[in-house]
Amino acid sequence: MAADLDLAVNCGSSSIKFALYSTETRNVVVSGSASNVQGDAPASYKFSHSAGGKEQERTKELEASTSYEDVFREILKDVTSEDILGSEREKRIRLVAHRIVHGGTADAPILIRHGDKEEQEVLDRMEEVSSFAPLHNHHAMLIVKECLEHLPESYSVLCFDTLFHQTIPQYRRQYAISTPPHKTPVPLVKYGFHGLSYANILDQMAEELGKPKEQVNLVVAHLGSGGSCCLIQNGKSTQTTMGVTPLEGLPGGTRSGTVDPSLIFHHTPDCSETVKWSGRDITKGEYVLNKESGFKALCGTNNFGTIISRAYPSSSSPDDAPSNEEHMSSRLTYQLYLDHLLSFLAPYLSSVFSSQDNATLDGLVFSGGIGEKSAQLRRDVLEHFAWIERLASSGGGVDEARNEKGEGRREITKAGSRVRAWVVETSEEDEMIRMAEEELKKQGK
Ligand SMILES: Nc1ncnc2c1ncn2[C@@H]1O[C@H](COP(=O)(O)OP(=O)(O)O)[C@@H](O)[C@H]1O
Ligand SMILES: CC(=O)OP(=O)(O)O
Ligand SMILES: [Mg+2]
Structure with missing residues (x-):
């Protein structure tokens, strides 16, 4: 059987949403979400799938300390199990569309497959951007790596939240602050996020309004x-x-x-110190502002x-x-x-x-x-x-x-x-699949 399914994986700050689409009809075959990922309470996930014309639902509660990537591994194992996808299992997945919150200066989605000569270069470039979306990018990229390794036949398409905001005029992107003396991985300007959601809402509203x-x-x-x-x-x-x-x-x-930027220096005077969070170093200031x-x-x-x-x-x-x-x-x-x-x-x-x-x-x-x-x-x-x-x-x-x-x-x-x-019930997953399929077609794959 040819690969006939596309998977969308949306790594949010507290959730992982996912959906499997038929490549032929774009109908959703499986859809679900995990919540409380990295939260105080144990993460759990649920998904529904159609079997023999009936909707079936599965739920699972995970152990309190389950890491972000382990939550995803559990989901992938469950969603691609034989009773759901048949004996071909994950071989049916043609592509995985990943929501990557920060795309840095990327002006288009990025398509890669395990073994491509650009694979490492893409992973390194994205890792550099990770500190600019500390609750999102690193985890999402761990999941990209997981998919590249465990679904070696499938394409991975990185769909960036930032792409939708490229039309914001320069005078609104610029911050009134001096250029730093050191080189930063990306220019320090406004990027904007939730772009996949905004693109999907725009589509839905254009349809609604005719x-x-x-x-x-x-x-x-x-x-x-x-x-x-x-x-x-x-x-x-x-x-x-x-x-x-x-x-x-x-x-x-x-x-x-938004807070007065000076606040953090009074609240946490040692804010440039780093703390370990989710297996990596982030500055104490960022930790306080993002997590506390x-x-x-x-x-x-x-x-x-x-x-x-x-x-x-x-x-x-x-x-x-x-x-x-x-x-x-x-x-x-x-x-x-x-x-x-x-x-x-x-x-x-x-x-x-x-x-x-x-x-x-x-x-x-x-x-x-x-x-x-x-x-x-x-x-x-x-x-x-x-x-x-x-x-x-x-x-x-x-x-x-x-x-x-x-x-x-x-x-x-x-x-x-x-x-x-x-x-409007947004579907970042629908937008990611649309974007990923368009990219696949554009590259003649
Ligand atoms: N009944 C409710 N009323 C208002 N807010 C709710 C309700 N149920 C859940 N929420 C909020 O919705 C948030 C999750 O929104 P969602 O868009 O799925 O988040 P994420 O940012 O993880 O993608 C929860 O953190 C919670 O604050
Ligand atoms: C950008 C962002 O905050 O995403 P989410 O709301 O999914 O955590
Ligand atoms: Mg979200």
Whole structure:
């Protein structure tokens, strides 16, 4: 049997999402995710696959100390087992599309296969970039190596989050800081991340609106363990909140987001010292800002669902009532997050409305784990922009029923709204497979 499946592997900071696609139909054959990877609780994964016309689900809880690459090894073994892929097992995999958060200066995806003469050079180049996405790149590259070695017949395609943001103008990429005296692995400018997600959301919204991508204007909030916002004008990224690394912008589960840069020298005066994290050295400053900050530092948990339920406890379940301390710290975390989010969304919306060539806002999109699941956050954001509807006497604003109850991709504002808002379930995996297949074709493989 010829290789008839493509695998997408999305290494997030706390999750590994994966999907196997049929090369012929692009239908998803297996899809799943691991959560709590490298977290405090033991990692677990689940996936579903169709067998004999029926959807079947498997789940597995792993030991607390399981490393990132061991979580992936378990998943690969399970997903390619004989009862799922038949006797050909992993030989059926034609290519693996990998999400690599930081691509450095790469301006296209990179396609490699075990034994290619460029293999080591690509791995070395990517390792150099690793410290610019400390929660992501190193782990993702370990998984690339694992796939190169254990799936030697398959191509690996590195799909970079940074590619989508190459259209951001130079004056927004540049930081107002002197050039360092030493050579850095990549120029110290804004790169931006979550690009695979933004590209997928743009595709979905163009389809939803029945418009060519080149005419679509969106303000997108991708809110997961790490969150960012993106301004998309005429189908191109023109601004985003993350920077030279994924630390800038919004706070996340364990990330500080933007803080006064001087803060770290007072908080952790020895910040250039290194600490071991996940088998490698990172500076203490980066460790504090990436792993000991964010929601976790503010209120003790990095789960935004828990934060909302503690900040706004329901009177119908008094048994689950949070302690006063949990309630107060969660409320503060929620208010801080909402405030930071609004401080990025407001200027993005105003950029669209004040544009000289195309001032139509097609949508304010909520996506990522938090954006897709938190109706309250979406409502609070939209209520902040209700003055636009009042000024225009549009009668628009949030549609409570669709915001609270709906499923999947949907508009959550009333007819006539000037700020039309949508929930879009992003699929970085779909975008990676599209990108990887295009690259394979381009290279005539
Ligand atoms: N019911 C919920 N309400 C709000 N946020 C939630 C809920 N369930 C999960 N989340 C948040 O979604 C995040 C995961 O989002 P996701 O986009 O999958 O993350 P990743 O950054 O790992 O790709 C979790 O860290 C959690 O904070
Ligand atoms: C770039 C980034 O923060 O990715 P994720 O949200 O998947 O961790
Ligand atoms: Mg993610």
